[in-house]
Amino acid sequence: DAKTTQPPSMDCAEGRAANLPCNHSTISGNEYVYWYRQIHSQGPQYIIHGLKNNETNEMASLIITEDRKSSTLILPHATLRDTAVYYCIVRSGGSNYKLTFGKGTLLTVNP
């Protein structure tokens, strides 16, 4: 699976948009981009995933660049409960698939 690079930490003001970047320059054509988050003392929680097109759901939006070498997770109106570690994962669509978590980005939402 392609390796991802994320900043170790970010801050965001409550009510503002949080934009979390992820670089995956070695991604191949059949690899998906997944985002999970992990609130303290809980298991990871699925947020969103995509292949080529931008995606939006009730939690967030995922913007994937045209060359697919990077992506951005957008939380449109961050709240204190969004404080968590956010993981960007690239996963192969082949038969030998699995999610490989890195260290992620610790997003701290400040009041």
Next chain:
Amino acid sequence: EAGVVQSPRYKIIEKKQPVAFWCNPISGHNTLYWYRQNLGQGPELLIRYENEEAVDDSQLPKDRFSAERLKGVDSTLKIQPAELGDSAVYLCASRIGTAATNEKLFFGSGTQLSVL
């Protein structure tokens, strides 16, 4: 809908003792995973089951770790004997189906193991 249930929530043991973790996945979820998470790190896959078959156990330290998923529902993960380096959070996750098209996993809250 009930989520993934794990027990115990915390476990403290002395080294060389055995320990077991239990997981009840979401009803109808065919695929079950065990992950280990060390402090400050992301979760690391130990084993993946599709129904009752372990289809990926390449990361499971087989000299001391074992797992089973009888009848393709509940699962247990065992360590015998435990070592100091096994202190970590052990996470169970499940998802519906077995195809490689959607890795939307649902995680339990984990078992925090401390080996003294």
